[in-house]
Amino acid sequence: MNDRDSLLLKALKRENLTTPPIWYMRQAGRYMPEYRNIRKKFKNFLDMCKNPEVCCELAMQPLNAFELDAAILFSDILTIPDAMGLGVTFEENKGPIFKNPIKSVVDINNIGPFNPDDLSYVYQAVTNIRNTIPENIPLIGFCGSPWTLAAYSIEGKSSKEFNKTKKFIAENIDEVHLFLSKLTDACFLYLRKQVQAGANVIQIFDSWANLLNKKDLQTFSLNYINSLILALKQDSITSDIPIILFSRDPKCDDNTLIETTADCISLYWSMENFNLDLAKGKTAIQGNLNPKVLLESKETIRNETYKLLDKFKNFPGYIFNLGHGITPDINPEKIKYLTDIVRDY
Ligand code: CP3
Secondary structure: OOHHHOHHHHHHOOOOOOOOOEOOOOOOOOOOHHHHHHHOOOOOHHHHHOOHHHHHHHHHHHHHHHOOOOEEOOOOOOHHHHHHHHOEEEOOOOOEEEOOOOOOHHHHHHOOOOOHHHHHHHHHHHHHHHHHOOOOOOEEEEEEOHHHHHHHHHHOEOOOOOHHHHHHHHHOHHHHHHHHHHHHHHHHHHHHHHHHHOOOEEEEEEOOHHHOOHHHHHHHHHHHHHHHHHHHHHOOOOOOOOEEEEEOOOOOOHHHHHOOOOOEEEEOOOOOOOOHHHHOOOOEEEEEEOHHHHHOOHHHHHHHHHHHHHHHOOOOOEEEEEOOOOOOOOOHHHHHHHHHHHHHO
16 A cells, blocks of 8 residues: 555644545445445344445445545444354344343353454455555554443443443442453454454544543543553554544543544544644544534535634644544535535635
8 A cells, every 4th residue: 555645644644734634434324325225135234244245335335425535444343242242233223232241240251262263254344445445545444442342241232321331330340350351352353453454544432431430431441442552553563553542522631632642533523622732743633523513504514614624724633524423314415515625625
């Protein structure tokens, strides 16, 4: 891959660019009619993820529609708990359901060593996508953060408050740390295989960082993310791969995120006061238009987008993205419009 031509890799090296690279979280998904056409052939979403040819086709859909600056692997963060035997299923329009969630300490002790080869369908999808996209378009591989994976695995489904998880942690703190360590090791092996298969950038999704207070966020989430990043930076296969950290509305100082040594912080849409002066020269920044703006008129979309671009105009290493994923209610024409106006700015 020729990284001299890649806008995303330049921004991740904190170069100041006239036009930012553009990609979107959940750029492949139900908002696209092409996606829904393929999705309806599968009852369980994970069965679709287990088909590398289909994953490649789905990852290509947004690139073909909007000429984006990066592809993202089509898969899901819950492949790891599924491979650990927790039995993850997704029925259409329902969130994830775990057949064997973590209910007790025994369940944690019984989790065997994670075998990264159980997820070879993911690496095959990576290779297929890498072989299909143009050379100068980077491919983003990803995983969930250990904390976010643990929260789903204990709760057994999605939830607003994750009260079951909070109670379980309070009662079984040592075993929760053991579980988080196992997940951290699994994430490392999984991401390394994605890189070997052709991923050029890694994004870690801490989608449930917002559940934790400042102290618990450090203890249960950031400490494990830091270990994961350190392991990746010290491994000869992954050491040169830039890492993006998406942390959803974390209750910590901005500096704590910057100090994770992620190459880029992906800002949630509500993090509009993030201290850019502190981040300057230390991390790239990705984000963070509120996806809800895309339900508004073109005029509002343009005003809000240009406000954001004004703010990041002189920031070295800026990647345009939303502050969370594209939702199914967004009209694809708005994504086309948004992409065009960012490039015209
Ligand atoms: O273009 C892309 O970004 C596609 C790849 C991708 C998916 N999920 C596909 C998907 C990525 C990077 C993810 C990450 C993911 N998965 C996260 C982190 C990002 C975030 O939103 O915070 C999380 C929390 C999950 C777990 C997950 N997957 C949930 C809770 C759900 C159900 C809710 C929903 O949005 O449908 C999913 C399903 C899922 N993952 C879909 C897609 C396209 C929709 C499934 C369907 O078509 O039925």
